[in-house]
Amino acid sequence: MRTIALERTVLAYEDVGPDRGVPLLLVHGxxxxxxxxxxxxxxxxxxxxVIVPDLRGYGASGGAVPDWAAFTDDLAALLDGLRVPRAVVVGLSMGGQIALELWARHPARVAGLLLADTTAxxxxxxxxxxxxAQAQRLLREGMDPYxxxxxxxxxxLDAPPAxxxxxxxxxxxxxxxxAAAAQRARAHRPDRRADLAAVAVPTVVVVGSEDTFTPxxxxxxxxxxxxxxxxxxxDGAAHMPNLERPEAFDAALQRLLDRVGYAVGDLSEVDGATP
Structure with missing residues (x-):
């Protein structure tokens, strides 16, 4: 595990693999x-x-997000700190919403999208x-009941015991x-359905056939x-196909990487947010 001090927080992350081709940024839910x-x-x-952070307030990254945009701005700052101009961004559930928001706010940072078990x-x-209400419950009861x-x-139900x-x-x-801060932030996130037609990077959408959270x-x-x-x-996966059926998930991600190819963007193209 590594850590990086950003302007407003410190993120824990993994950064592995050869610096070859377009990097992967994996965003958890x-x-x-x-x-x-x-x-x-x-x-x-x-x-x-492959760059895999703990989002602010999760895992080994402390603190709590003040609003929804903080998640995406943290990721853009992480890429800045690691000198990564563009990445193929993979997100599951809330991570998929964050990945789509990263494209909306920092489009030049995104070379491709895999949006898993999520909604726009x-x-x-x-x-x-x-x-x-869930945020209030988590603060009151802790995580175990949820x-x-x-x-x-x-x-x-038939997922591998491990x-x-x-x-x-x-x-x-x-x-x-x-977790409570994230739920409060998600409660006020923007609707991105009208923006989907403007996504011009290779995109794969993955979902478990048994997912009831985001069907x-x-x-x-x-x-x-x-x-x-x-x-x-x-087939046979619920909300977490990357863990339940990793072979099928990885095959979809590999097809996305094949589509993206190995062209790496230039840092001079990076901009702020979309209008």
């Missing part, structure tokens, strides 16, 4: 940490640079209230304060909205 990407770190870290839609009044009751929504235990451990180990219909809506996007439905 809620309430997880960078260890959810262990299969992909092993698979792809042998061939190219903003919150409804009902879901916004539910996120805020972790236990949501475990078999995160993974399928995967089930890993997911449960990640959820139980998350700092309730960091296949949500994934199909993103794939239909992004020009040329590939939709991959992973």
């Amino acid at each position: 809620h309430p997880f940490d960078r260890s959810m990407w262990e299969p992909q770190l092993r698979r792809f870290g042998a061939d190219r640079r 839609a903003g919150e409804t009044a009902e879901s916004r209230d539910a996120r805020i 972790a236990v009751e949501s475990l078999y929504l995160m993974v399928a 995967v089930t235990e890993h997911v449960l451990t990640m959820m139980r180990s998350t700092d309730p304060g960091g 296949v219909a949500d994934a199909r809506a993103i794939a239909d909205g992004v020009p040329g996007a590939e939709l991959v439905v992973v």
Whole structure:
């Protein structure tokens, strides 16, 4: 594990693999940490640079985000600090929402997108209230009740026992304060559905066939909205196909990397946010 001091926080991260081709940036979901990407770190870290941070308030990264944009701005600052002009950005669940937000706010940093088990839609009044209520519950009760009751929504009932235990451990180990701040921030994130048609980088959308948090219909809506996007439905997986069915997930990611190719962008192209 490494750490990097940014302007507003300190992030823990892994940075492995040869500096060859376009690097990968893997963005974990809620309430997880960078260890959810262990299969992909092993698979792809042998061939190219793979950067895997703990988001602010998760894993070994302390603090708590003040708003939704802080997640993406942290990632852009991390890339700056590591002198990475562009990356293929992979995100699952909340991480997928952050990956899409990174493209929206810092488009020149994104060479390709893999959006897994996520949605581009903003919150409804009902879901916004539910996120805020969940934040209050996490602060009041800690992570364990949420972790236990949501475990078999995160993974399928027949997921490998080691995967089930890993997911449960990640959820139980998350700092309730960091997770609560993230839920409050997510409650006010922008709706990105109208922006999908402007995504001009190679994109793959992955979803577990048994995902009830963000079902296949949500994934199909993103794939239909992004020009040329590939939709991959992973049979038998729930919300975490990268852990439940890593072979299928990795094959989809490899196809994305093949599409992106090995052209690395120039730092001079980096800009701030989209209008």
